[in-house]
Amino acid sequence: MFFTYLRRELRRRRKAALVVASGLALGIALVIIVSSVSSGMSKAQDKVLESLYGLGTDMTVTKAAAAPGSGGDERPRFEFDAKDDEDETQSTDRVMVQGFQTLAATTVDKVGKQDGVADAVGGLSLTVMKVDGQFRRGEFKQDQSSGQGGQGGPGGGQGGGNGQPQGRVEGGGASFDVNSFTVYGTDVTQQGLGPLTSSKITKGRTFKATETDAKVAVVDSAYAKEKELAVGKTVTISGTKYSIVGVSTADSGDAAANVYIPLKQAQTVADSKDKVTTVYVQASDSQAIDTVKAAIQENISGTTVTTSADLADTVSGSLSTASDLASSVGKWLSIAVLVAAFLVAGLLTSSAVSRRVREFGTLKALGWKSGRVTRQVVGEALVNGLMGGVLGIAVGLAGAYIVTAVSPTLTAQLGSTGGGRGGMGGPMGGGGPGRQTASKTLDIALTAPVSLTTILVAVGLAVAGGLIAGAFGGWRASRLRPADALRRVA
Template sequence: MAAMNLYVRSQLRHRRRRAFAVIGAVALGSALLIALTSLGAGFREAARAPLAGIAADLIVTRPDTGSASGQSGRGVRQPFGLATFDGAELGEVRSVQGVREASGSLQIWDFGPRSTVTIAGVDPAQRAVGPGRILDRNIVEGRALRPGERGVAVLDRHYAAFYGTKTGRQVKVGTRMLPVVGVVEIKDAAQTAAANVYLPLADAQQLAGLPADQVNQIHVQVGDSGETEEVTARINDRIGNVSAITADSLVQIMGAVGRISARFSTIAAVVGAIGGLILSWTALRGLVAERTREIGVLMALGWRRGDVVRAFRLEALVLGLAGAALGILVGLALAGLMSYVPIPELLPEPPGGAGHGGTATETGGEGLPVSISLTALAAATLLAVLGSTLAGILAAHRVTGLKPARNLVSL
């Protein structure tokens, strides 16, 4: 055993180029597995974040097939292309199989002379899912809206700072002046609930000239997130043609890279790891083949075939461990760089912009929420070590299958 260890150490010292080639190939596979897995997880997390912030799995809207030509000019109105749901339809959604919670809200726009203000009508009693959850948890000044309250407003922090408005002052919404009772910070993780001004739902309905039970967004929390598509289909069957914003639809907005990374990152990572193992197998074959004469000498001196295979297995194991360690470091570095990749803007701003320097729908400057899973690290290490060791064993078996005399005359 001591002779075997001495032989392995001497080979690692004197055949550094080949050893580095094996280590590099193993490291490449490990790094690709870690980096691609992390990239896919980052895109999936980025797509889930806008909905996770409001504890929803989907946001249901109804396309408006009417003409938008009659909605020109200033004043308060619904967003172009959105129709409403009534209270009975909201109740139908809540009764759909697989729906845990559902709350309705009303998004409207206030077209002013130089800016467009987004307004969210919120039911303060609905705090489990939807904008009410954000107002309940993210207030940074003052207080949230109270159930049954009318004639007050909560402002987005950026909007309030831009216009120098604080709690206790008034803000103009449509033609009304309303006291500001609170300021809320809408982080990017909750951008689907973003607005400049938050009003009690009844006030928003009145401003838009809608009946008291009308909403144009339904935020739905599904019991099993894996059934989101099935629940969407049931809602569509129950209340007619609807559109749904889901994590998958947000991935679509991210573009081809996001779709491929989110859906096929695991497959791509495994393919990359296998590619690295193939390269390491090629390098190990060369490492073993160039020692054919040495193997013949060792076997002529009394080494058995099993001794030679164990020596190369030990050498391949050491190289695999070194490659796995290097690959993990490179993979972590690549994942760290990916965290600087900007997240695409998932939700469009209202037409004309909000008229101030930081709308709550902006995502610029935020990087992918990349995370490294222990499973990916373990898989990268396992594949690197087992793959390189197996490659070393197979290469050694191939050479030791020859008779010592043939090894001695091999070039």
């Protein structure tokens, strides 16, 4: 009887049911779209941070910035020997630690022993500047006009009274090329942390755990293409040749370094034995990152701890702007539309009950109790809510699919955290020469993934909308009396 009457009434009031369902669908669809876009923003931001931190890294530890004027700055010096053969090429390398500040390798063990730290690994970030070219001697050109009548002077010399020939040097000079690239020394025994984990090996292989001091290298695909490098070839760092065993491609499109070599080899070429620039840390509990950060700063002096949240605060550009809009304006707008839809559904249901006074009054006169009438109204409203939920989910999924299909490109600019050299703790994080105030710019394609949680929330909203509308109508229906029906009939 309940379902028969419910089906008949919904069919008889199709237009009213469609209006209520459409209102709820609009609010639910907006919630789905905003939630999916916000999720896409979060993934895009994580992609930017992974290019610096690496997968699974929650924070980095670097040496605290030196006070202004306290030294620590080093300018690259290049020295060339004098050579008789002017056609011979002069070449020299300078390997510099990015940021010129290092930590003792024992710091890695100290960090790993802190409460809440699941794993810690050290890395050494280097910049290699290579200068090569040639010096050219100038040619002495005698001044012919001064050389002709200059013979009467003392000593019978030409050109002038001091006995020296008069002329000028023409030509000569120097032509040198400057090439710089970044090198990251990675702990091959612990490859689960660090910037290399945000890249995929597309050719060859990665390091073996036994290659702790081997002369092997993995190069970034973009750098390999630029310098025509490939697996099996060699790359030279400060006179040492490293065999290329693999080519990696960064997930974000921007690698943390051009060349990766074992940590011990990086320490050797940089003359930084038992030194690291960065300690990459993974917390045992993602909810305790702030606690772990505080513990490291308190127990290990002279260090700066940077979390991914700290780094996220430096992200600017269209990604940051769109993220702010999605998280603030978008969410508030979806909430406002959803509340409005609930109210409209409730008012329309209540209004429909008012127009059915004679019907419900007659049913009560025939023996229906108030509870049964109320359940009938709530049942109709709940069906309307579920219809709105289905329609809203369909529209929301379509909207999210359109956003993903279009994939608008957002720009993310990652600037300095203000912590000075090495303040952001990564190879590309402002620790090296020329990177102190420069920002890193990435182009990220926006997607709008819809999670199962979002769908369940939409279903919950649909049910809630139906119950709220039913509560309005049920309250109104419960107040009706059989006498009202008789009055309407008269």
